[in-house]
Amino acid sequence: EKVLLTGGTGFVASHVLDSLASNGHPVVVTVRSEEKGNRLLQSLSHFGASNQVQYAIVPDISTKNAFDPILHDHRFTYVIHTASPYQLSFADPVNDCLNPAIKGTTYLLDSIHRLCPSVTRVVITSSSAAILNPPNHRDVYDESSWSDVSWEQAMQPEHTYRASKKFAEQAAWSFLEEHNPRFTIATINNTYTFGPLSRSLANSAKFSSAEVNTSNRRIWDLIHGKWRNPDGSACIPSTAPVFTFVDVRDVADAHLAALTASGQRYYTVGGFFSNYQIARIVDEEFKGVLGDDVLPNLKGQEDDFEEDKHWKFDVSRSEKELGIRYRGLRECVRDAVVSMLEFEKGT
Ligand code: NDP
Numbered sequence: 001e002k003v004l005l006t007g008g009t010g011f012v013a014s015h016v017l018d019s020l021a022s023n024g025h026p027v028v029v030t031v032r033s034e035e036k037g038n039r040l041l042q043s044l045s046h047f048g049a050s051n052q053v054q055y056a057i058v059p060d061i062s063t064k065n066a067f068d069p070i071l072h073d074h075r076f077t078y079v080i081h082t083a084s085p086y087q088l089s090f091a092d093p094v095n096d097c098l099n100p101a102i103k104g105t106t107y108l109l110d111s112i113h114r115l116c117p118s119v120t121r122v123v124i125t126s127s128s129a130a131i132l133n134p135p136n137h138r139d140v141y142d143e144s145s146w147s148d149v150s151w152e153q154a155m156q157p158e159h160t161y162r163a164s165k166k167f168a169e170q171a172a173w174s175f176l177e178e179h180n181p182r183f184t185i186a187t188i189n190n191t192y193t194f195g196p197l198s199r200s201l202a203n204s205a206k207f208s209s210a211e212v213n214t215s216n217r218r219i220w221d222l223i224h225g226k227w228r229n230p231d232g233s234a235c236i237p238s239t240a241p242v243f244t245f246v247d248v249r250d251v252a253d254a255h256l257a258a259l260t261a262s263g264q265r266y267y268t269v270g271g272f273f274s275n276y277q278i279a280r281i282v283d284e285e286f287k288g289v290l291g292d293d294v295l296p297n298l299k300g301q302e303d304d305f306e307e308d309k310h311w312k313f314d315v316s317r318s319e320k321e322l323g324i325r326y327r328g329l330r331e332c333v334r335d336a337v338v339s340m341l342e343f344e345k346g347t
Contacts, residue, residue: 007083061104101164129162184263195248234296
């Protein structure tokens, strides 16, 4: 069964692609340029999966009908939509983030509806941002919860990204109600996602810190001395506002399982974490490798995560219906660091 995967160069998509290829699916990935497509195929050839993967160029998902030629030319059974802007701030909230997130989703659904009747399921990468409601947290979060973030708040940089995820997901469910298409949808509402970097960055002379995706950036900063003062003392950033993480490989498995599970939201969380806990794990696992002048001295440092004062999460639906057995923080952080060190060395 052929799959269309949008945002193929991204961090989450890279792992979804690995899972799709391992499961024998032919895949068409969308990328924004020929250069990025070639780089992706090159990285896959090391993995031995390049012959079942093709790329198609979609420079901007917020352009109407951008997906039409691809959906016209292929008989897809499934579509996985991961492409969406994910940065900490945007110069122009509407054009740089909200439009690509929201219109990118509805235009894609519209093109599938008009042009590709063979599609049975569309899996959309939403986010825990569409579920969580800071600062007025609920006691326990699950798929029944929606963020209250408003369009007005979306114009403030600190809220733009999370609002984009809520409005994009709402737009997808509304599309289903209004158009009653042949396909159904499922959303993966993953929380902060860490883990091995996107394969398309591997073996590339062009690899630089700017290419490390937003959620992994904190681990990158830590292993590049940014959580340490010149005298070696720690300057660990606050973990707030989100204290939950999930391993990207579990997120990828969830996307695959959601191709055939029931069409609903799936909240995916591996557990609680704090930046202090990440620093402690990296210290225990990599101090010898990274040298003495990189990691912060953790003596006297306090963990800013207090479990008894914290909201809870219920991910029983993704465990039961998608069969996810969540990886722990140590495995996730360790493998992220290993991949960063490998990519930097160009191995
Ligand atoms: P990345 O930045 O690594 O991937 C985003 C992908 O979307 C890239 O391939 C990017 O292409 C593409 N993209 C962004 N804007 C456009 C656009 N206007 N037109 C075409 N393509 C575009 O981020 P992640 O892999 O982390 O994110 C993937 C998805 O997962 C997103 O939907 C994100 O919201 C969601 N998510 C991520 C979480 C995380 O912690 N990482 C947590 C929860 C949800 P290019 O690189 O070429 O710009």
